[in-house]
Amino acid sequence: MAFRKSGLILMVGLFFITHFSFAQLTDLARLEYSFIPKSNSEDQYTRLKALFNYPIELKNDSYFIVGAEYNRILLNLEDDYPFDVSGLNKVHIIDLNLGYTFKLNETWRFGVNFNPRIASTLTKQLNSDDYFMNGGIFFIADRSKEESLKRPYRLILGLTYNATTGLPFPLPFVSYHREINETWSFNLGVPKTNLKYSINSKNNIQSFLALDGYLAHLQEPSIVNGESVDHISLSVAVIGLGYEYLFTKHLVGYLYTGYTFRLNNVLRNKNRDEIYKLDDVNAFYLRTGIKFKI
Numbered sequence: 001m002a003f004r005k006s007g008l009i010l011m012v013g014l015f016f017i018t019h020f021s022f023a024q025l026t027d028l029a030r031l032e033y034s035f036i037p038k039s040n041s042e043d044q045y046t047r048l049k050a051l052f053n054y055p056i057e058l059k060n061d062s063y064f065i066v067g068a069e070y071n072r073i074l075l076n077l078e079d080d081y082p083f084d085v086s087g088l089n090k091v092h093i094i095d096l097n098l099g100y101t102f103k104l105n106e107t108w109r110f111g112v113n114f115n116p117r118i119a120s121t122l123t124k125q126l127n128s129d130d131y132f133m134n135g136g137i138f139f140i141a142d143r144s145k146e147e148s149l150k151r152p153y154r155l156i157l158g159l160t161y162n163a164t165t166g167l168p169f170p171l172p173f174v175s176y177h178r179e180i181n182e183t184w185s186f187n188l189g190v191p192k193t194n195l196k197y198s199i200n201s202k203n204n205i206q207s208f209l210a211l212d213g214y215l216a217h218l219q220e221p222s223i224v225n226g227e228s229v230d231h232i233s234l235s236v237a238v239i240g241l242g243y244e245y246l247f248t249k250h251l252v253g254y255l256y257t258g259y260t261f262r263l264n265n266v267l268r269n270k271n272r273d274e275i276y277k278l279d280d281v282n283a284f285y286l287r288t289g290i291k292f293k294i
Contacts, residue, residue, distance in 0.1 A: 028053050032289030034212075036236070036260065039281040042078035045234070045265070047071055049289070053097060062102035069095040073214065077278070087121055087220035088232060094118040095134075104139075111138045119164065119216035129217045129230070136160035136173065144177065153178040156189075164215035164233075194242075204244040208256065212236045215272075222267075224276045229267040232278075237262035238285045250294065256287045 032049040053067030073091040099113030113135055120130035138158035143149055154177040159170040175189030186195045196206040213235040221228045240258015247253060265279040 027051065027291050027293050028055075030289060030291040032287065032291075034285075034287045036263070036283055036285055038079075038279050039283045041279075042076075043279065044076045046074045046076065048074075060102065062100070065097065065099050067097035069093075069097065071214070073216075075278075083222045083224050083276075085222075087123060087218060087222065090121060091214070091216045091232065092118070092120060092122045093214055093216060101140075107141050107143075109140045109142065111140060112136070113138075117164070119214065121216065121219050124219040127219075130219070132163040134160070134162045134164070136170070138173070144179070151178055151180065202246050204246075206242045206244075208238075208240060208242055208258070210238050212238065215268075218267075224267055227269050227275050229275050230270045231268040231272055232266070233268060233272075234265045235262070236260050236264075236285070240285060251290070251292055253290045254288065256285075258285045259283070260285055 029052045030049065032047075034045075034047040034049070036045040038044060049069070049071050051067065051069035053065055056064045056066070058064055071091075071093040073093070075085075075088050075091070077085040077088060094117065096116045097113065098115075099111060101109055101111035103109050115134040117132040117134060118126065118130050119132055120126070122130075136158050138156055140154070140156045142154045144152045144154040154175075156173070156175040158173040160173050161170045173190070175187065177185070177187045179185045183198045184196070185198075187193060191211040192208060193210070194206045194208040196204055198204050213233065215231060215233040218230055218232055221230050223229070238258045238260050240256060242254060242256040244252050244254045260282045263280060263282050265277070266274050267276040267278065269275050
C-alpha cells in the first residue's frame, strides 16, 4: 500500500476520537475482550470487540478511510431484580466509519469523520430509536516522526458530536502526545491519558487513566418503578497499569488491568432520565486483546 505513514496515522486517529473506547490512534485492526465483575455479586459485564479500518490514499497527500467496529456486550445479570431482565442480556453496537483528511499547510492537517451507529438489543426489527449519528471535525499538528525534534509531539484539536451522550451540541476535543526521550512518552486527553515506558524493542508498560461506556436502545422495554425503560447506559472511569508485547513492529498483544473509580450502569426512559441503577459499586477491570497497527 503506497501511502505516507504519518498521514495515515492522523487519518486513522479521527475514527477513534468520538468513540468511548480505549483504541489507540494507529489501529488498523483489533480483537479485544473486556471484563468487569460486579462487586459482591454474580453479575458481570463482558465485551467482545472487533474493528478494522481501510485507508485509501488520494491525490495531494489526502486520504479517505472506510471501516467498521462491532461490540457485543454481555451483561450476565444473575442477581434477583424486581423486573424481567431477559431482554438485557445482550447489547450490540455496530459502527460504520467514514472520513476524509487533507493537509492545510506544512504544520496542520484538517479532518472530518462520520460514524453512523446501531446500538440496540436487536431482539426485534430495527427502528429509528436504534440509530445514532456521531462525528467530528479536527485540526492536527503531527510532528511525532520528525527526527530533527528533540521531543516529537502530536496535537489534535477538534469538535465532536456524539448522539449517545444526550447533549444536543458539539463538545471540544484535545489530545496531546509527546515523547520525553527514547524510553518515556505520555498522552494527555480523552478517552485516555497515559504515561508509557519502553523496556526494550519488544516490551512496553504504562500507567493509564481512561473512560469507557455506551448507551443503547432496548427493543423490549420493561416497566421499572412504574415507568417504561427504553435505554441502558454504562459509564466507567478506570485507573490502572498496562503491558504490551510487540510480536512484530505492527502486531501487538496487550493486557490492561485496573480498578474503576467511577462506575454507573443505569436503565433509562425514553428521555434518558435515570430510572433504575443496576450497579454503581467500583470493581476490578480487565481488558486484553491483539491489534495490528501502523
